Amino acid sequence: MMFAPAPYLLKDASVSLVMTQVCLALIPGIAAYAWLVGPAILVQLVIASVTAIAAEAAMLKLRGKPLAMFLSDGSAIVTAWLIALTFPPLAPWWLVVTGTLFAIVIAKHLYGGLGQNPFNPAMVAFAACIVSFPALMSQWPSVGLQMPFLDQLNVILGLAPRVDALSGATPLDAMKTALKLAEGQVDIAHLLANQDIYGNFAGRGWEWVAIGYLLGGLWLWQRKLITWHAPLAFIGGMVLISGALWLYQPASFANPLFHLLSGGTLLGAFFIITDPVSGCTTPRGKLIFGFCAGLLAYIIRIFGGFPDGVAFAVLLMNLSAPLIDQLTQPRIFGMKGKQS
């Protein structure tokens, strides 16, 4: 103790405090989700959290790391929650468990644990599962779950048959499929008029979940846990490309607002591309990272085969993050306008 180095005063900050605040910021989105879509999400959150904690504990023990210190950092919970929020709410329990195990064991600990993972673990889980179980991962309730909570629980636990009626597609996916089937005969305005699926701006119910994420994200920004760069650039990228195509052919391409409030756009903008471990860290790097991820997410979601493109866009950008960071090192004090 006697030779502890300065500074002796420390700000009240810790990794667990950071993670707790991220979880808190997810609450508005989760609340809207549980209220408008169905309480099944709460079950999924519990399943994912328990799995993540168990996997984290097992891996820490295997790696000979202090359990209490790392289990309490809360990072596994954040990963678990992001997995639960990106998986279909009525996905069978084992799908969420598989995804979470993949995220914690392979994407996190095999790369060296907290702070060492080159890819966002939740997005790795999503990508791995959508490639392995494309049918199950695409079964989304197109509108709120109109069944009692107990039935929802039974479907998740596999105690009740998976009813076809439950297994629609996301509003985003539904639109893509409808446009494809109609082969240019249907225009978007007509599709959006279907009030069973679509609400005021985007998917019915889902649009409010997205706004919940937006509120949580703004709170994180206000708390200075994230900076504006990546979210704004991500939204900018998404708006730019979707806006351009919408202006070019409004009948076949939905407007930017629809894209902002659909799928994983806002969850991604504030909670996934802001992951500091796997993302860029320099201000300019964050702008590039966010912008490119926004473009890619749109391209994959519209022209690709998957229901949404955020996960793959993020993983692709994770790959490029170290290089972007290296090339965007900011000028230091006293070197303004000079080559550093």
Add this chain to the structure above:
Amino acid sequence: MLAKLFKFYGGVKPPSNKTLSNQQPIRPAPLPSRLVVPLHQHIGGTPRPLVQAGDPVLKGQKIGEADGWISAAVHAPTSGTVVEVAMHVRPHVSGLESLCVVIEPDGKDEWITHGPADRAAMSPADICQFLQEHGIVGLGGAGFPTHGKLKATPGVPMAELIINAAECEPYITCDDLLMRERADDVVRGIAVFRDMLQPTQVIIGVEDNKPEAIAAMQKAVEAQGEAFAVVPVPTLYPAGGAKQLIRVLTGKEVPGAMRSTADMGVQVFNVGTAYAAWRAIGHGEPLISRIVTLTGNVRGAGNVEALIGTPMDELLKLAEPNPDTDGIIMGGPMMGFLVPNEHAPIVKTSNCLIAHSERLFPPKAPEMPCIRCGACARACPHELQPFELYWHARAKDFGKTQQYHIFDCIECGCCAYVCPSRIPLVQYFRFAKSEIWAREKEKKAADEAKQRFEFKQFREEREKAEKAEKLAKAAAAQAAKKAAEAAAASEAPATEQPAEAAADPAEAAKKAAIAAAMARAKAQREAAQPKNTDELTPEQAREMAEIEARRQQAGIVPEPADAQPATTETKPE
């Protein structure tokens, strides 16, 4: 007066805890039982002791002579007897010892004769010397000898003289109290610096959490009719860093590699230094005491005027430390250090002693892995990327740390203050810096050894060559002599030589070298002993020339014998 203030990037706002110690006036500290005055208290050369055990000394008597330009004299803080001049522990994080003069006070506190400097009769150089002789060094940080900063860089007009009274570190209030109580002398000291540097403007920067000090300074400036601007600057650590304060007050950014801010037309002095300078110039008092904040885990926090050399533990007792005190921090909580030995004396740069306890400064939580959250980068006032530096320092990739500008780090501690993973970042950076220094030193030593070796080889080669040349010359001289004799005996054989030379180029080159050597030898010889053909009268010379001409006409000699070497490009004599 100054409308615009600038911002520096980053910075943190730790709780200032200054009210703890700034409520009481400055108290004089009683004479300690023993004074241990280190000779080395500042950057630069270690002063040489002027006294030895048993010598009586008076208060203010010089006991250490400045060693070189970047050094300052050291004085006896009170009258008494020198007990020993020996190695004692330094107030340094290393806990190493250095040469100290130990004085036992006689209690009379008797001054040597001293008086104000006659500034009218003194040149700037005289004033510099006067300050050096009175031991004035920077009291704010590293203790750079003040006289070394009182000159503008040639060719750079001195635009701003900045007086650093920001005192941005938490807990410390010695400058605050100094300005509240002794603003007049501070302003007089600043005027001395102003006269030396002739700046366009003088700015006194004070953090705005010291309204009493600001008011006192403004009053003193007005009373003395000076045009100094007392500027409140926003309280944001480290606004008192020299480069940060320059940035805030002038908008100038001094690059990390720039050794002196004077190169950018700015010079910065600590406010306490200005006061000390005036005590020397205006009163003839050398720097033998300073104001020290005693605070932290104590009941009676406050500021004392303490003699340099007072043991820290003895001084801190004046503030009645609580029983759970377990250490002393010298300096502030952001950049200070826990002294390894609490008997260490205070020195000219000891601005604050903080009684440490775990209640006040809880032990740090264990270090977690970096999550690259970037909080450190947003806090770094030098706009570095501390987490990248950490990454490379940890991997001992020191080249990379230099690429990421590790030597621009001022070790202010902002990054470690905000780090959620509780990584002692500054520690890592100090480690990397010292490793780089050690390696540079090693490399320099190796380079020098290599240079010495190469020079030795070169010298041996050269000596060998010289020896060979000497031998060749001797041989050539011998040959030339023979040739000359032969030529004198018979001029005919000389005609054969060019033909021979043409036959074999290698042989020719050799011959040429020999001929050249001969020519040189002959020249030397001729220079040494005048020939009988020298100093001829014009008549004799004409006669000889005529004879020569007749000979050539007669075809007896195609060319003069002496001209033989002409075929080898040696000029005929």
